[in-house]
Amino acid sequence: MAVRPVALKKSQATSDTDSHLFDTHPEIRLEFRHVREALKQGYTKPFLLVDTEIVRNKVRRFKGAMPRVHPHYAVKANPDPRVLKVLIEEGAGFEIASIAELDILLELGVPAQEVCYSNPMKSRDYIRYAAEKGVEWFVLDSLEELRKIVSIKPDAKLYVRIEAPNVGSDWPLAGKFGMKAQEVDAIIAEAVGLKADLAGVTFHVGSQCRNPENWRVGIQSAKRVFRKMRLAGLDPRLLNIGGGYPVRHVKPIPSIEKIAEVVNHALRDVPQTVRVMAEPGRYFVSDAGFFVCRVVGTATRSGKRWMYWDAGVFGGVIETTEGLRYDVLTDRTGKLVPWNIAGPTCDSVDVCMRDELFPEDLQEGDFIYIANAGAYTTAYASNFNGFPLPDVRVI
Numbered sequence: 406m407a408v409r410p411v412a413l414k415k416s417q418a419t420s421d422t423d424s425h426l427f428d429t430h431p432e433i434r435l436e437f438r439h440v441r442e443a444l445k446q447g448y449t450k451p452f453l454l455v456d457t458e459i460v461r462n463k464v465r466r467f468k469g470a471m472p473r474v475h476p477h478y479a480v481k482a483n484p485d486p487r488v489l490k491v492l493i494e495e496g497a498g499f500e501i502a503s504i505a506e507l508d509i510l511l512e513l514g515v516p517a518q519e520v521c522y523s524n525p526m527k528s529r530d531y532i533r534y535a536a537e538k539g540v541e542w543f544v545l546d547s548l549e550e551l552r553k554i555v556s557i558k559p560d561a562k563l564y565v566r567i568e569a570p571n572v573g574s575d576w577p578l579a580g581k582f583g584m585k586a587q588e589v590d591a592i593i594a595e596a597v598g599l600k601a602d603l604a605g606v607t608f609h610v611g612s613q614c615r616n617p618e619n620w621r622v623g624i625q626s627a628k629r630v631f632r633k634m635r636l637a638g639l640d641p642r643l644l645n646i647g648g649g650y651p652v653r654h655v656k657p658i659p660s661i662e663k664i665a666e667v668v669n670h671a672l673r674d675v676p677q678t679v680r681v682m683a684e685p686g687r688y689f690v691s692d693a694g695f696f697v698c699r700v701v702g703t704a705t706r707s708g709k710r711w712m713y714w715d716a717g718v719f720g721g722v723i724e725t726t727e728g729l730r731y732d733v734l735t736d737r738t739g740k741l742v743p744w745n746i747a748g749p750t751c752d753s754v755d756v757c758m759r760d761e762l763f764p765e766d767l768q769e770g771d772f773i774y775i776a777n778a779g780a781y782t783t784a785y786a787s788n789f790n791g792f793p794l795p796d797v798r799v800i
C-alpha cells in the first residue's frame with residue numbers, strides 16, 4: 406500500500422519582515438492523486454505531469470487581478486504546444502527568446518503581431534526571420550542592438566529594457582541585461598537620429614520575485630523614461646512590466662493580488678493610450694505540474710550521503726543550483742538527514758543540492774515528486790550523456 410508522501414521544509418522560516426504581504430491567498434497545486442494515477446501507466450523515464458486547467462485558471466486569476474495588464478506568456482518557461490493552446494484559448498499574447506519559439510506559435514496559428522521579441526540580444530538572421538514572419542515589436546538594451554534591428558527592419562516598433570531592482574527574487578536576472586537610467590538618453594538620441602520608432606519600455610524584476618516593491622520601482626523608472634521620450638518627440642505607447650510573478654514553493658510568497666495592488670496603483674497615471682503588458686512565465690505553468698523522477702542509487706562516501714536521481718541539472722532539476730528550493734515529496738517517512746542530491750551524468754556540475762534534508766531511508770528505485778515544477782524544468786532539459794529528455798504528460 407502506498408504511504409502518504411512526506412512534505413519537506415513546508416513552511417521554512419524566512420527573514421522577511423513584511424509578513425502581511427505573504428501567503429494571503431490560497432495557492433493552487435496539482436492534486437497528488439493525479440501523480441499516483443499517472444504512475445499506474447508505468448514509468449520509464451522522468452516526466453512532468455501537467456494539468457492545463459490549472460494553467461487556464463492562473464491566466465484568469467492574473468487578468469482578474471490586473472485588468473489593465475495584457476499577459477504575453479514567456480514561452481521559455483514551458484513551450485509544450487498543449488500548454489500554449491490553452492494560453493491561446495485564454496487570449497494571452499506571447500514573448501519569445503528565439504525563432505524556434507516563434508515557429509511553434511505560428512504553427513499554432515498565433516498572429517505574429519501578438520508576439521514580442523523580448524530577448525535583448527538577437528542575431529541578424531533571427532531578426533530578419535522574425536520580421537519576415539510579421540513580428541513587429543523588438544526589444545533592445547544597447548546602441549549596437551538598436552542599430553542592428555533598424556538596419557534590418559527600419560519600421561520596427563522598439564522597446565528599451567531598463568534596469569530594475571531584483572531584490573528578493575529567488576532567480577535574479579539583473580546584470581546580464583538592462584540599461585542604466587543615464588544610458589537611456591543616448592538610446593533616445595540615437596533613435597531620434599535614425600527616425601526609429603522607439604515606442605516602449607520594459608524591465609524584469611527577476612524570476613520568482615517575492616518583493617512587489619520591485620515592480621513599483623520599475624514602473625516609476627519606466628515613467629521617467631517615457632517623459633524623456635516624449636520630450637525628444639518620440640511616441641511611447643508600450644509599457645511592458647516583464648515577468649517574475651512567483652509561485653508557492655517552500656518560502657512564503659506575495660499573491661498575485663498583493664502584487665496587483667502595487668502595480669495597479671503605479672499604473673494609475675499611465676495614459677490609456679499606453680498599452681500595458683506583462684511577460685509571466687513561471688506564474689502560469691509552475692503550479693500546474695508535478696515533476697516525477699526516481700532514485701538511481703545512493704552512495705555513502707567519507708560519511709556523506711549521496712543520492713543520485715535520474716533527472717539532475719541536465720535533466721530538468723537545474724533551478725536548485727541557484728538556490729531555488731522546491732517542495733519535494735517522497736514515500737518514505739524516515740528521520741530527515743542531510744543528503745547531497747546529484748543527477749545521473751558523469752559531470753561534476755551535475756549536483757542539484759547539498760546538505761538538504763530528506764528521509765534517511767530513501768533508497769534505489771524510490772520515486773521523487775517535485776511539486777509546482779511546471780516551469781523551467783522540461784524546458785531546460787538536455788540529452789547530455791545520452792540520458793533521455795523527460796516526458797510531458799498532460800491530464
Ligand SMILES: Cc1ncc(COP(=O)(O)O)c(C=O)c1O
Nearest residue numbers: 479523612648649684685686687
Ligand atoms: C525577457 C523575459 N521575459 C519574461 C520572462 C519570464 O519570467 P518569469 O518566468 O519569472 O515570469 C523571462 C525569464 O527569464 C525573460 O527573460
